[in-house]
Amino acid sequence: MGNPRLNNESRKGDHLQPTDKKEEIELVALCHQGHDTGFTALYNKYARPVYNAICRIISHTGEAEDILQESFYHAFSDIHRLQNAASFGSWVHRIALNRSITHLRKRKIVFSDNGGLEVADEEGYDLEADNLFDCRVEDVKQAIEQLPQGYKTILNLYLFEDIPQEEIAGMLGISHSTVRTQYHRAKKKVIQSLKDRYHE
Amino acid sequence: MNDPLKKFVKQHREAFDQLEPPTGVLQRLQTQLQAESARPEPATKHRISWGHRRTTWLVAASLLIGLVCAYLLFDGGRIPSHNEPQIVHQPVERAPLIAETPVTAQAEIPVELPAAEPQPQEARHTVVHREPAPAPLAVRLADSTSASTRLAAILEIEQSGRIDGHLLAMLSETMNRDGNTNVRLAALDVLSRHIDDPQVADLLATALTGQDDPLVQLGIVRIAAQLDHVGIDEALFAVARSPYTFEAVKDEAYAVLLYQEKL
Numbered sequence: 001m002g003n004p005r006l007n008n009e010s011r012k013g014d015h016l017q018p019t020d021k022k023e024e025i026e027l028v029a030l031c032h033q034g035h036d037t038g039f040t041a042l043y044n045k046y047a048r049p050v051y052n053a054i055c056r057i058i059s060h061t062g063e064a065e066d067i068l069q070e071s072f073y074h075a076f077s078d079i080h081r082l083q084n085a086a087s088f089g090s091w092v093h094r095i096a097l098n099r100s101i102t103h104l105r106k107r108k109i110v111f112s113d114n115g116g117l118e119v120a121d122e123e124g125y126d127l128e129a130d131n132l133f134d135c136r137v138e139d140v141k142q143a144i145e146q147l148p149q150g151y152k153t154i155l156n157l158y159l160f161e162d163i164p165q166e167e168i169a170g171m172l173g174i175s176h177s178t179v180r181t182q183y184h185r186a187k188k189k190v191i192q193s194l195k196d197r198y199h200e
Numbered sequence: 201m202n203d204p205l206k207k208f209v210k211q212h213r214e215a216f217d218q219l220e221p222p223t224g225v226l227q228r229l230q231t232q233l234q235a236e237s238a239r240p241e242p243a244t245k246h247r248i249s250w251g252h253r254r255t256t257w258l259v260a261a262s263l264l265i266g267l268v269c270a271y272l273l274f275d276g277g278r279i280p281s282h283n284e285p286q287i288v289h290q291p292v293e294r295a296p297l298i299a300e301t302p303v304t305a306q307a308e309i310p311v312e313l314p315a316a317e318p319q320p321q322e323a324r325h326t327v328v329h330r331e332p333a334p335a336p337l338a339v340r341l342a343d344s345t346s347a348s349t350r351l352a353a354i355l356e357i358e359q360s361g362r363i364d365g366h367l368l369a370m371l372s373e374t375m376n377r378d379g380n381t382n383v384r385l386a387a388l389d390v391l392s393r394h395i396d397d398p399q400v401a402d403l404l405a406t407a408l409t410g411q412d413d414p415l416v417q418l419g420i421v422r423i424a425a426q427l428d429h430v431g432i433d434e435a436l437f438a439v440a441r442s443p444y445t446f447e448a449v450k451d452e453a454y455a456v457l458l459y460q461e462k463l
Contacts, residue, residue, distance in 0.1 A: 040230070
């Protein structure tokens with residue numbers, strides 16, 4: 001479940017402008033009072049990024065829709081647990097991510113742990129790789145989508161949600177070295193996929 | 201940071217969030233939240249006011265505890281009255297009655313003895329006044345239906361502070377024959393308070409060998425340690441040597457004899 005005190009909470013909260021923070025605090029206060037406007041405004045504000053985050057992990061849109069609803073429902077139900085009212089967005093985001101990971105586990109998707117035996121495939125990208133990223137967002141999206149589920153989850157959490165690798169390891173119940181190795185492999189695969197696409 | 205992929209994602213972050221959330225979700229969410237708040241204890245408010253709820257529970261719990269304490273304090277006298285306190289009260293009122301008519305009480309009540317004619321009236325009388333004035337001691341001591349009644353009778357004897365041959369005989373009978381060990385021990389206790397009475401020593405000496413309850417027998421042996429009576433010594437030897445004596449009783453008897461340097 002989402003923890004109101006998130007490590008990256010303050011980081012994300014810092015991105016908010018003071019007026020946004022004030023507005024968010026007011027909206028959360030409205031939710032505390034049970035006002036519908038508070039719920040609706042917060043949903044409208046965060047539904048899209050949360051939905052996209054879920055869809056990046058759960059490809060199935062029908063299931064993503066359910067997780068979106070559940071995440072907001074639990075966020076609103078447990079809003080009294082939110083200690084920093086200005087970080088509602090981060091909170092609901094984390095709830096959604098945790099629920100998505102739980103959903104993957106239910107689908108028997110295992111995040112395998114290398115047990116630190118494998119050495120991380122460090123760096124070593126060819127210079128050509130930099131040029132590849134002149135490509136379109138859609139191509140990158142597709143390349144990521146083609147990754148195996150484990151790689152895709154780690155890559156998405158690290159790249160899009162900005163979660164540190166140590167924290168990803170904790171969320172998935174695997175070691176930090178495994179996360180690092182799998183991330184580099186995922187990245188290699190994406191680059192390779194983009195290369196293939198452009199060399200066709 | 202040599203991570204072109206991360207760089208690319210950062211540069212085009214917004215472009216990656218192109219999917220629009222399904223339109224029906226907000227409506228369903230609102231319905232769900234409304235349904236929740238329509239419940240007697242809405243989840244949101246319910247959880248928000250958890251502190252208040254806990255306080256309410258604490259108040260309720262303390263009220264309950266208070267009620268129980270009040271009940272025990274004010275009504276407590278009645279609860280044990282079924283057992284012991286009533287026993288304590290009764291003897292004070294009825295002791296004189298017994299003392300005034302000890303002979304009639306002895307003659308009329310016991311089942312073993314032929315009932316004397318004039319006393320049935322008294323017996324009926326006691327039946328009529330059963331609630332205010334309980335049955336005579338002998339009747340109560342012979343009441344096989346209630347150990348507490350017998351205990352009450354023994355306590356009454358003890359509190360009256362008077363003892364005579366008949367009461368001693370009744371107590372001895374109770375000590376040797378009663379079906380309840382506690383009643384037997386109570387009778388022994390009363391007898392032990394009149395240890396200076398030679399009749400009591402005789403009764404104890406007789407009871408020592410005839411006693412079939414090891415607990416009571418042990419009690420008698422311990423009391424016998426304070427007595428200097430020939431009959432007691434013989435009884436102690438008999439108990440100590442009897443193969444049927446309970447081991448603990450035997451040990452105690454030996455200990456008493458050893459202590460008195462009679463071995």
